[in-house]
Amino acid sequence: MRVSIFCKEIRLKNLTISLMAAAVLSAPAFADTVRLGTEGAYAPFNFVNDNGEIDGFEREVGDKLCELAELDCSWVKNDWDSIIPNLVSGNYDVIIAGMSITDERDEVIDFTQDYYPPDPSMYMALAGTKDDAINGIVAAQTSTIQAGYVAESGATLVEFATPDETIAAVKNGEADAVLADDGFLRKYVTESNGELVFLTPTVSLGGGVGLGLRESDTELRDKLNAAIDTMKKDGSLNELIAKWFDGKKGGY
Amino acid sequence: MEFCADPSLISGWRWLACYLTTPKHQLFYLSFLTVFALLAITAPVVLLMGFAGAVARLSSFAPLRWLGTIYTSMVRGVPDVIFFLFVPIALDQLVELTRHKIKCPQVTDAVYRGNEFIVCSEAKMPLQDAAAWVHQGWGFVLAVIAFSIVFGAFAANTLFGALNAVPEKQLETARAFGFTERQTFRKIHVPQMWTYALPGLSNLWMILIKATPLLFLLGIEDIVYWARELGGSKTGYFAYPHPDWRLWYFLGLLVFYLLLTWLSGKVFDRLNQRFNRQNIDQQVLKPIEAGR
Numbered sequence: 001m002r003v004s005i006f007c008k009e010i011r012l013k014n015l016t017i018s019l020m021a022a023a024v025l026s027a028p029a030f031a032d033t034v035r036l037g038t039e040g041a042y043a044p045f046n047f048v049n050d051n052g053e054i055d056g057f058e059r060e061v062g063d064k065l066c067e068l069a070e071l072d073c074s075w076v077k078n079d080w081d082s083i084i085p086n087l088v089s090g091n092y093d094v095i096i097a098g099m100s101i102t103d104e105r106d107e108v109i110d111f112t113q114d115y116y117p118p119d120p121s122m123y124m125a126l127a128g129t130k131d132d133a134i135n136g137i138v139a140a141q142t143s144t145i146q147a148g149y150v151a152e153s154g155a156t157l158v159e160f161a162t163p164d165e166t167i168a169a170v171k172n173g174e175a176d177a178v179l180a181d182d183g184f185l186r187k188y189v190t191e192s193n194g195e196l197v198f199l200t201p202t203v204s205l206g207g208g209v210g211l212g213l214r215e216s217d218t219e220l221r222d223k224l225n226a227a228i229d230t231m232k233k234d235g236s237l238n239e240l241i242a243k244w245f246d247g248k249k250g251g252y
Numbered sequence: 253m254e255f256c257a258d259p260s261l262i263s264g265w266r267w268l269a270c271y272l273t274t275p276k277h278q279l280f281y282l283s284f285l286t287v288f289a290l291l292a293i294t295a296p297v298v299l300l301m302g303f304a305g306a307v308a309r310l311s312s313f314a315p316l317r318w319l320g321t322i323y324t325s326m327v328r329g330v331p332d333v334i335f336f337l338f339v340p341i342a343l344d345q346l347v348e349l350t351r352h353k354i355k356c357p358q359v360t361d362a363v364y365r366g367n368e369f370i371v372c373s374e375a376k377m378p379l380q381d382a383a384a385w386v387h388q389g390w391g392f393v394l395a396v397i398a399f400s401i402v403f404g405a406f407a408a409n410t411l412f413g414a415l416n417a418v419p420e421k422q423l424e425t426a427r428a429f430g431f432t433e434r435q436t437f438r439k440i441h442v443p444q445m446w447t448y449a450l451p452g453l454s455n456l457w458m459i460l461i462k463a464t465p466l467l468f469l470l471g472i473e474d475i476v477y478w479a480r481e482l483g484g485s486k487t488g489y490f491a492y493p494h495p496d497w498r499l500w501y502f503l504g505l506l507v508f509y510l511l512l513t514w515l516s517g518k519v520f521d522r523l524n525q526r527f528n529r530q531n532i533d534q535q536v537l538k539p540i541e542a543g544r
Contacts, residue, residue, distance in 0.1 A: 033381035041481070043489040048481060050259075050491040052276040074384065079471065089369045090376070108367060164484035168496045171485075187487040214368055 033072045034220065036062050037092035040077040041162050042184060044244045045098035045116075045209075048077070057244035058096045061115055064236065065211075068227035081142055081161055084109060088214055094224070095213075098181065100145050100206030110215045112224050114208025115237060116183070117251055121146050123199040124185045125170060125177040131199050139166040139175035145205045146179040170196070179203070183245050190246075259491045271492045280478035284508070287464045287475060290396060294460065297400040299453075302407025309412050320408065327405030336466050339398040340391075344377065351375035388472070395470050403460055410452035415441065417448040447527045454520035458513055479505055 038046040040054055049055035054075045066073035076092045087095050087109060100118075101111045123134050135155050140147035142159040150157040158175050160166045167188055169175040177199060178185070189196050211228075213221050231237040232252040241250035256262070256270035271277070308320030327335065348371045352363060356372035363371055373379070378386045418441055426436040467474040483498030 035380060041484070043487060047489060048276065049489075050274040050276050052274075052279045056489070072381070074381075076387075077473075082471075088367050090371065162480070162484070164496075167485060168498075171496065187489065188485075191487055191493070214370075216365065216368060216370065 033074065034066065034094060035074050035076050035092035036066075036094045036096050037076045037078045037083060037087060038062075038095075039080045039083065039097045041080070041164060042098050044187070045183065046096070057116075057240060058098065060240050060244075061231070061237070062094075062096050064231060064240075065224055065227040068230050069223040071223070079161065080144075084212070087212060090214075093213065093217065093220060094211050096211055098184070098209055099212050100181075101208055101210045102145055102206055104148075105212070110213045110217070110221055111210035112213070112221055113228055114210045115228050115231070116209035116241065118204065118206060118208045119182045120202040121149070121179055121205050122182045122185050122202055123177045123179050124167075124189060124196055125199055126173075127194055127197050129176060129197070129199065131201060133176040134179075134199060134201055136176035137174075139169040139178040140180065141166055144180075146181075146203075149203060149205055150179055183248070186246065267492070271494075274492065276478075276482065279473070280475070280482055283473055283475045283478050286392070286467065286472065290392075290399065290464055290467065291460065293396050294399045294403065295457070297396070298403040298407050298456075298460070301400055301404025302409075302411050305404060305408025306411035306415055309408070310415060320412075324405045324408045324412070327402055328409065332402050332463065333466070333469070335402050336395075336398050336469060339401060340394040340470060343394055343397060345369065347377050348375055351377060391470065391472055395467055395472055398470070399460075399463070399466075403456065403463075406456055406459075407453065410456060411445070411449055414445040414447075414449035414452065418444045450520070450524055450527055454516075454524070457516055457520070461512055461516065462509065475505055475508070 038054060038058060040046055040048045042056075044056050046054060046056045046058045054077070059075075062073065062075070065071075078086050078092070080097065083095055083097060083099075084105070086092065095109070098116070099105070101114060105111070123138070125133055134153070137158055138150045138153075138155045139158050139160060140150050141163050142161055147157060147159055158169060160169060163180065163184060166175070166178045166180065170178045182202075185198070189198060211221075211224055213224075228237070235252075237252050238250035241248055255266070256273070259267065259270060262270060305320050305323055308316045309324065311317045311320070348369075349363060352359070352371040352375035355374045359372050361370070363369060378390050422440055422444060423436055426440045427433075431439065465474065465476045468476040479501035480498060483496065483501035485496040486493045
């Protein structure tokens, strides 16, 4: 299903370019325009900055990959919840939204190789929380590998549509802890002045973060894989990881 | 130095002033226009569809009457949200499928392939390389259509009831004066109907206002989307970090909607008074005339 109405666009180009695009609307499409779908609510992977633009680690990686693969790319915002359905229905061509590669998702869509290494998932809670809170009420974002893990771990899972709401749930006591990617949670902990802490247990989930594509788009997948290879070899991917994740080592 | 040059160095009112005028906030303020645009476009369309539906139900031509009855009862019997979710998807796929059949007859691959829906790139609606606002605009158009279908049926019900509420005697009188059916309908029936329709329509307008956040459900960046996005807690990755402020943003929306409905109520009260005065004149005068 093609659900253009569910997706949110980001104005990337200035008005003149927009008007030009409108003027050539009736002309045949350039096959090379690739639409990148992201959530825009998962700092530092992807978020909407104060200028109202998509920003973050994946914005830079995506733009660089498009440049290397010589693709004309535009960015689209889409809720996490419907990000896979709207990819397969042709609303955009690539998911670039901090999505971990898992077997379950691989049955529905295709992935490129990872451009962000497997990250341990961490439990974050209010200071003073005991480690056994991981068996209590645990918040996670809907349709994430963490939500799947919590559901099977025996803890009580409370799901939220956006990552931000999972943090709010811990802060206002609705949940005992939140399980999410280390890269996403770390800033909340370091900036909380000790109010928020990581619990000791960690969980290893997923095979790193990759680009999601329709299974029929093998040509695009090969192009993007080659571009990721280039970024891994010349060290630019490690640089971007260090830049956005407080000096974290990419190890590519 | 510019007033808002470095947000990390300013505080207090100056910080707030800069924060509330970021380009992202401007998008939030602009999205209020989306709500007004939806209301401004939908309301007249709804009235037209409602009128068409009501007249169809009153028609002496049976198939037209069935069509009107099916339309109103179908929409009435299904929750709005289901319609709002169904209509845009169905309409979008229908448009793309039709374009695909017309523009790329040479493509023999199936459009529905497993879980994928693939039309040729010329058939995409809008095209892949269309500007962002074109994609947004298309989404908005689909939303307006969904709103019009649902609220048009409600309006049809209201107007149908109002047309039936006009006393048969008034119409008989008109006919006795030699008015044709068409003249009776246009000069007596419809003008008299508005008095009975107005309370229902004003109610419908209020419901329409309150239904506008459904735009958010359809993925359109309306005021609810931006309120949630801006209100969420912001870490140091943002120029203006702040804790969870969703409460304040939603409070703002609450005030906005209260103001809008309160103002609408005032306007409808005025309209009601005017229509009622006309009606009372007639109702009071007629018995007097008859008694004399």
